[in-house]
Amino acid sequence: MKPTRNPWARTGAGLAWHLWLPVLLVAGSLLLSQQFSSHYFPPLRTIAEQTWVIWFDGGGMAENLLPSLLRLLAGFCAAVVAGVLLGTLLGLMPRTEEALRPLTDSFRAIPGAALLPIALMFFGTGEAMKIVLIAFISMWPIMLNTIDGVRSVNPTLGQVMESFKLRPLDRFWHIYLPAAAPQVFAGARTALAIGVAVMVVVEMFGTPGGLGYFIRHAQENFQVVAMWTGMLVLGVFGYLLNALFRAFEKRILNWHHAMVAHTQGASS
Amino acid sequence: MTDTNKAAPEPLLHIDNLGFSYGEKEILRGLDAQIGTGELVCIVGPSGAGKTTLLQCLSGLRPATSGAVRFRGRPIAGPPAEMAVVFQDYSHSLMPWLSALDNVALPLKSAGLGKKERQQRALEALEEVGLAGSEQKYPWQLSGGMQQRVAIARALAYRPAVIVMDEPFASVDAQTRADLEDLTLRVRQHLDITVLLVTHDIDEAVYLSDRVMVLAGKPTTVADMITVDLGRERDQIETKADPRFAGLRSQVYRLIRRPDAADAALAASGR
Numbered sequence: 001m002k003p004t005r006n007p008w009a010r011t012g013a014g015l016a017w018h019l020w021l022p023v024l025l026v027a028g029s030l031l032l033s034q035q036f037s038s039h040y041f042p043p044l045r046t047i048a049e050q051t052w053v054i055w056f057d058g059g060g061m062a063e064n065l066l067p068s069l070l071r072l073l074a075g076f077c078a079a080v081v082a083g084v085l086l087g088t089l090l091g092l093m094p095r096t097e098e099a100l101r102p103l104t105d106s107f108r109a110i111p112g113a114a115l116l117p118i119a120l121m122f123f124g125t126g127e128a129m130k131i132v133l134i135a136f137i138s139m140w141p142i143m144l145n146t147i148d149g150v151r152s153v154n155p156t157l158g159q160v161m162e163s164f165k166l167r168p169l170d171r172f173w174h175i176y177l178p179a180a181a182p183q184v185f186a187g188a189r190t191a192l193a194i195g196v197a198v199m200v201v202v203e204m205f206g207t208p209g210g211l212g213y214f215i216r217h218a219q220e221n222f223q224v225v226a227m228w229t230g231m232l233v234l235g236v237f238g239y240l241l242n243a244l245f246r247a248f249e250k251r252i253l254n255w256h257h258a259m260v261a262h263t264q265g266a267s268s
Numbered sequence: 269m270t271d272t273n274k275a276a277p278e279p280l281l282h283i284d285n286l287g288f289s290y291g292e293k294e295i296l297r298g299l300d301a302q303i304g305t306g307e308l309v310c311i312v313g314p315s316g317a318g319k320t321t322l323l324q325c326l327s328g329l330r331p332a333t334s335g336a337v338r339f340r341g342r343p344i345a346g347p348p349a350e351m352a353v354v355f356q357d358y359s360h361s362l363m364p365w366l367s368a369l370d371n372v373a374l375p376l377k378s379a380g381l382g383k384k385e386r387q388q389r390a391l392e393a394l395e396e397v398g399l400a401g402s403e404q405k406y407p408w409q410l411s412g413g414m415q416q417r418v419a420i421a422r423a424l425a426y427r428p429a430v431i432v433m434d435e436p437f438a439s440v441d442a443q444t445r446a447d448l449e450d451l452t453l454r455v456r457q458h459l460d461i462t463v464l465l466v467t468h469d470i471d472e473a474v475y476l477s478d479r480v481m482v483l484a485g486k487p488t489t490v491a492d493m494i495t496v497d498l499g500r501e502r503d504q505i506e507t508k509a510d511p512r513f514a515g516l517r518s519q520v521y522r523l524i525r526r527p528d529a530a531d532a533a534l535a536a537s538g539r
Contacts, residue, residue, distance in 0.1 A: 154357075154360040156355055156357045156360040156361045157360060157361065157363070159324075159329055159353070159355065159361075160353075160355065160361050162329055162346075162347055163327060163328075163329060163347045163351070163352065163353040164347075164352070164353075164374075164375035164378065164422075164426065165347060165349065165375070165378060165379070166374070166375065166378045167378045170374065170377055170378045174363070174366070174374055174377075175363065178363070178365040178366075179365075181365075255364065255365045255406060256364075256365070258406070259364055259406065259408050262408055262409065263408065
């Protein structure tokens, strides 16, 4: 693509490039599924109409989407805080981290779903179980990436901190956290995807309310169209969440992207 | 011409029989020296002589394995608050996520200064090193020489009694290097600060110093402490054209070369 001068034209072109495939697929499915008569694969048109009826007209947003969003946010934020704090500590204490590695490695190797029965046993089917499980399972990639990020701090910078006697809190906020930020964000993006998956699973097994609960409940009651609307909403939900996360990351890591662009520009 | 070393200034830093070993390997042995308030002393020696190790011992970043370093009469354990270090590797000693101003101001935050005073001091320091107008730039947007100026400004803003510089101009081009040397002389004159500078460049050492500490031998010892009688005003062209400059330069060079020459002679006779 030729670089365009006008920023609006550039944004428009970028958006078009981003959207052509989904638009094409949706249009194609709309047309092709028109004639479907299978009970299990209703026409996309029907699903779209029902999505409007159930989720927008019928209050599905407040009843099932909002609880999902809030619980995901609560679990994810807890995962970020715990992952960054533990990761920073372990990153700064290599001996301890080595000693704990068999433990951390086996914990992260256990598939999240396997922990569900244990969580149900300890926390029941309510909100606590859901949030704890989302937080616990999505914490690992953040923690492991934070360890790497903290270790990437150059030894010279370590001497700078020593010789200028930086306070521990200043070291954390102004040295280790920004230095690790690119890796923390990479871990958090993975964690967000894991978090959505865990959210759906815990909702399927937990108390009413939430996307996962809605999908399972619809399926159990042979409301196939409703079930498909749940999938549609879940897809859009995941997409928007990821887009929001990227926008946030871009804002925070502005310096990093600019630096990378700058050094690449200088070397080429 | 003023003679700076007739009346020795009150010693600020005592190096007292200092030794350093990595395990079995002895790097520094029995170093003795005194550095007076307001002096500019260059530590010069061949590469691999342990210059950086010595500097780390002097700045409290690394404990000596024998002997002691005393700052204002007291043995140092850890970096003294009145000392600031400028590192060779400017690209890694500055924080790429902070502007030049914030890089300079961060140590002041840890020192407990309020936001206004931090900003004020950082701006002053950046102006002192000729970086007024580049405060908001990130380090990677600046040239190597300018980055090292930011590092010097950070040290100045800290208002130390001593600035310790580890091969600070080793990785910039010749013209920038001369500019930074003159900046160091000017700042030192202006702020009346003590400077300890490590270099492997003999010309640089003689050009900048009141006294040159020459390191040589294996393990490294102080071969000599040479007083540079060239006055406080130095000039890249005139000072370096002075016959006394050439004389001092040769004197340092001979001291540094001698052990290597001896080694070579030994190796030749052994064959």
